Amino acid sequence: MANKQDGPGPQGLTNDDIGQDVRLELYRIQVKIRDAEKRANDLFFQNLIKGTSHLSLGQEAIAAGVAVAMEANDKSFCTYRGHAHTLARGVSVEKVLGELMLRDNGLMRGKGGSMHLTSVEHGVMGSYAIIGAHLPIACGSAWRAQYLGEKDVSVCFFGDGTTNIGAFHEALNFAVIWKLPVVFICENNLYMEYTPIGDVTAVEHPAADRASAYGLERILIDGNDADVVYRTAKAAMDKAREGGGPSLIECLTYRHSGHSRADPAKYRPPGELEKWLEKDPLKIYRKRLAEYGISESDIAGIEAESKRVVDEATEACKASPPAPHELLTTDVYADGGWAWRN
Amino acid sequence: MAELTYRDAVARAITQEMERDERVVLLGEDVAKAGGVFKATVGLYERFGEKRVRDTPISEQAFMGAAMGAAMTGLRPIADIMFADFAAVCFDFFANEFPKLRYMTNGQLGCPLVIRTANGGGARFGAQHSQSIENWTMMIPGLKVVAPSSPVDVIGLMAAAIRDDNPVIFHEHKSLYATKGEVPDGEILDTLGTAKILRPGKDATIVALALMVPRALAAAETLAAEHGIDCEVIDVRSLVPLDTNTILNSVAKTGRLFTVEENPRLCGWGAEIASIVADEAFWDLDGPIVRITTPHIPLPAADHLEDLALPNPPRIVERIARTMNGSAR
Numbered sequence: 143m144a145n146k147q148d149g150p151g152p153q154g155l156t157n158d159d160i161g162q163d164v165r166l167e168l169y170r171i172q173v174k175i176r177d178a179e180k181r182a183n184d185l186f187f188q189n190l191i192k193g194t195s196h197l198s199l200g201q202e203a204i205a206a207g208v209a210v211a212m213e214a215n216d217k218s219f220c221t222y223r224g225h226a227h228t229l230a231r232g233v234s235v236e237k238v239l240g241e242l243m244l245r246d247n248g249l250m251r252g253k254g255g256s257m258h259l260t261s262v263e264h265g266v267m268g269s270y271a272i273i274g275a276h277l278p279i280a281c282g283s284a285w286r287a288q289y290l291g292e293k294d295v296s297v298c299f300f301g302d303g304t305t306n307i308g309a310f311h312e313a314l315n316f317a318v319i320w321k322l323p324v325v326f327i328c329e330n331n332l333y334m335e336y337t338p339i340g341d342v343t344a345v346e347h348p349a350a351d352r353a354s355a356y357g358l359e360r361i362l363i364d365g366n367d368a369d370v371v372y373r374t375a376k377a378a379m380d381k382a383r384e385g386g387g388p389s390l391i392e393c394l395t396y397r398h399s400g401h402s403r404a405d406p407a408k409y410r411p412p413g414e415l416e417k418w419l420e421k422d423p424l425k426i427y428r429k430r431l432a433e434y435g436i437s438e439s440d441i442a443g444i445e446a447e448s449k450r451v452v453d454e455a456t457e458a459c460k461a462s463p464p465a466p467h468e469l470l471t472t473d474v475y476a477d478g479g480w481a482w483r484n
Numbered sequence: 485m486a487e488l489t490y491r492d493a494v495a496r497a498i499t500q501e502m503e504r505d506e507r508v509v510l511l512g513e514d515v516a517k518a519g520g521v522f523k524a525t526v527g528l529y530e531r532f533g534e535k536r537v538r539d540t541p542i543s544e545q546a547f548m549g550a551a552m553g554a555a556m557t558g559l560r561p562i563a564d565i566m567f568a569d570f571a572a573v574c575f576d577f578f579a580n581e582f583p584k585l586r587y588m589t590n591g592q593l594g595c596p597l598v599i600r601t602a603n604g605g606g607a608r609f610g611a612q613h614s615q616s617i618e619n620w621t622m623m624i625p626g627l628k629v630v631a632p633s634s635p636v637d638v639i640g641l642m643a644a645a646i647r648d649d650n651p652v653i654f655h656e657h658k659s660l661y662a663t664k665g666e667v668p669d670g671e672i673l674d675t676l677g678t679a680k681i682l683r684p685g686k687d688a689t690i691v692a693l694a695l696m697v698p699r700a701l702a703a704a705e706t707l708a709a710e711h712g713i714d715c716e717v718i719d720v721r722s723l724v725p726l727d728t729n730t731i732l733n734s735v736a737k738t739g740r741l742f743t744v745e746e747n748p749r750l751c752g753w754g755a756e757i758a759s760i761v762a763d764e765a766f767w768d769l770d771g772p773i774v775r776i777t778t779p780h781i782p783l784p785a786a787d788h789l790e791d792l793a794l795p796n797p798p799r800i801v802e803r804i805a806r807t808m809n810g811s812a813r
Contacts, residue, residue: 219555250590260589267556268589273579278546279581282553289509289535289559296553309576312546319541473591474594474626476649482625483726483760484675 155373157430164210165434166444168368171206172316173448175226175346176424178235181452182242186403188462191212191242195256198226199236200366200398201221204329205230207371208297211379215294217267219280224269227299231264236455240462247462267296274309276300277326281313284388285321296324297375303334305348314356314390317365323382324392325375329365331397336409349392357389365393366423369430396421485668491661493635494524494600497642498562501669503530505560508646511547512539512564512600519812521566522602543552544574548599552581555597560646564777567609568601568617568655575620582651583626595651599644604746605629605778605794606693610785616746616778618693622723622753628676629723631655633697635665637721648676657694672746677725681734685716685795688740688804691731691757693720696795701799702722703744711805715742723753732765739770744795744806749780774807776800 160168169278179199185191198205209230212218220227225238234251241248242256249261269281270276280298287294295299304310305328311416317324327350332339345351350362361378371393378389396418407415419425431441476478488496502508509527510516516539519526524616529537540547544565551563554758555583565571571578582595621629628650632638639658645652682697683704697719704715716734720727735741743754757775776795784790 219553225782235692250588250592253590254588258588260592262592267551268585268593270581272576274545275549275581277577278549279553279556281546282550282555283557284552284553286554286559289554309545309549312541312543313549315541316543316546322536404687473586475628476586476594476596478591480625482724483728 155376157369160369160372162434162436163370165431166436167210168206168372169431170444171201171230171440172368172424172427172446173445174235174451175202175205175229177231177448177452178238179225181456182239183399185239185243185456191192191256193255194346194402194404195242196402198223200418200422201329201331201395202226203368203427204327204365204393204395205372206298208299208327208375211372211375212265212297213294213436213456215265215377217265217277217280217283217294217296219267219283219296219298220259220269220299221276222269222271223301224259224299225256228261228266228269230405231261231266233261233266234455235452236458237261240459241454244464245459245462246465247459248400251465253463253465263400273304273437274307277304277313278316280324281317281320281322284317284324285320287323288320293383295379298324299327299378301334302328302330302332302339302348304328305352306334306343314388315357317388318356318358321385321387322328323385324380324388325382326388327375328381328390328392329395330392331395333397333401335401336405349390355389358388361389361391363391366397366421366426368423368427379464383392446480485667486637487664488667489661490635490638490656490663490665491524493524493638493667494642494656495528497524497639497689498525498528499531499604499704500639500642501576501646502528502536505597507558507560508562509536509538509554509559510562510564511551513538513540513542513566515539515791517566517574519583522658524656524661525564530577532702545572545576548574548577549581551597551599552577552585552595554612555595556585556593562598562600562646565601567613569612569615571601571620573615575679578621578653579624586775587626594649596649598645598652600654601657602658603655604657604659605783605790606695607635608787608790609780610787614783614790616729618655618723619747619751619753622756623751626651627724628652629655629722630721631657631694631719633657633660633694633719635663636667636672641676641721643673644676648801655694658771659695663698679723679727681716681732682719683715683717685714685738685742687714688808689716689718689731689734689738690742690744691718691754692744693723693753694746696746700744700796701802702797703804706797707804708800711712711801711808713805713808715804720753723758728760732761735765736759736766736768739768741769741773742807743775744800745775745777746794747778749777752777765803771807774803776803
């Protein structure tokens with residue numbers, strides 16, 4: 143797949159305009175996500191992660207590219223497949239793995255779990271596990287920014303499957319009519335859970351082909367190239383920040399693993415995974431770094447540091463106790479408790 | 485002191501709070517330029533402008549979500565569900581989003597908003613525009629649920645709901661909009677989770693909500709005049725938090741409990757109260773707890789049939805008198 147680029151997309155910025163710091167950061171985040179997600183996968187098989195979990199292996203370039211384009215005050219709204227977007231905003235691997243392992247050191251001390259990662263201090267305003275709900279919620283955050291004259295942009299990540307639920311369509315219409323500073327990022331990984339998205343969708347490109355219905359530009363990009371994602375997201379965020387309203391970006395990508403830990407993804411046609419592994423975002427980006435003169439030792443340094451961090455985080459999580467029993471009934475209501483009667 | 489309709493009390497409450505706090509905003513279908521389909525928000529758009537009072541498309545998921553996103557990042561939105569029944573098209577927000585946010589983020593985020601609904605029957609609107617949905621909302625941990633019966637309570641409880649840091653579902657009753665009541669001048673602020681004894685009595689306790697409150701009061705007068713039964717009538721006002729103390733103390737005094745509920749029979753709020761009283765005040769009871777409810781049916785449009793369905797004063801009188809005279813069944 144070439145850098146398929148319909149619509150205005152990166153708006154003038156080219157790969158050459160991406161500075162070395164940004165480029166290194168893009169790689170660092172992708173490696174961090176890859177290593178943390180692989181570790182999460184390993185921890186499942188050791189039975190150290192309970193419940194469910196949805197990995198972003200193969201989709202790292204999107205979380206990284208968008209996060210690097212964001213400013214500190216910008217807000218992320220994620221799905222249950224949200225480890226990557228949470229890590230990309232700077233949340234530590236320990237906090238994320240701790241939550242996946244349902245330990246007291248986790249982001250929400252185990253009360254939310256894998257599907258609800260939230261770190262308000264990093265601008266991660268929640269991970270939502272009911273498909274579609276967080277698109278309107280991101281609109282509301284954007285409305286608050288518009289109302290108060292604040293300059294942050296709200297960014298909402300979701301999968302291709304989300305484009306077939308009503309909330310997607312309601313949110314797009316709503317964002318356009320109120321001209322909200324919100325950027326919708328569709329990660330089209332070709333599968334709606336277990337079903338090929340093409341089997342259940344009226345158009346070929348589930349987000350991009352619907353954009354015109356809401357007066358939006360059609361933006362379809364290579365979601366496995368972090369530079370392309372970064373440039374496109376940056377342009378959309380600049381536009382939103384300047385009062386130009388929302389954007390919808392469809393990023394083509396591929397999920398290397400199954401939908402969730404329960405899914406071995408046996409429904410994939412033979413050879414499909416292998417084809418996409420050649421377009422692995424980390425492979426693409428490692429090559430890109432070399433093209434732009436980053437030394438092998440610098441690249442290897444980033445990779446070694448990431449492995450060290452993930453190893454240390456894993457040990458810290460294994461050593462962390464579960465949350466105390468008192469946590470069961472905290473924060474149901476704003477007074478911190480759960481009382482519903484006197 | 486002035487006489488105000490329940491309808492005008494809604495606008496007065498929102499005006500009071502919007503003047504007090506810039507973060508308070510109102511959104512919903514036809515709430516701004518049209519002043520609401522029940523005319524409960526007339527004048528707010530003119531007074532506070534299109535920035536704070538906004539019409540939305542018929543997209544309940546979009547504007548419930550927008551209210552939530554705004555609430556969790558710093559505003560105090562009031563969102564309007566035109567007919568309570570429409571909560572079903574955006575029930576995800578009632579069930580999964582508003583009430584779970586604080587818990588599952590371990591307190592990192594909250595959802596301080598108010599959802600107004602035009603709830604209840606009596607207006608001949610048929611099965612999809614007449615339901616009493618307070619039970620749908622009462623059953624979800626994390627929500628607060630309020631249903632006022634008088635203009636002064638509309639103002640005081642609405643103000644409390646807007647100032648509350650939790651998601652509050654505020655059920656206005658569409659058949660009460662035209663009713664009138666005395667309302668004091670100046671700021672009015674009430675407390676969520678407090679029931680009110682509207683008629684003291686010694687023989688039996690009647691607990692009621694919203695439209696059932698005036699009907700229970702009327703029934704109590706008849707019971708006193710024609711049957712010599714002196715009923716204490718409690719307006720529950722707030723289902724969550726629930727003021728069980730007021731109810732338990734009343735039952736300790738009267739020894740009898742009747743609930744008057746507009747909802748269809750199963751899982752009505754009165755069942756929860758009956759359960760609490762049975763658990764905690766069983767030895768205070770001198771007879772069975774009796775729930776007087778709408779039968780477990782959808783509501784018909786035809787006026788004579790709807791009137792048969794909803795509890796009304798003659799039915800309340802008949803049921804209470806029969807029970808008190810020792811023939812509960």
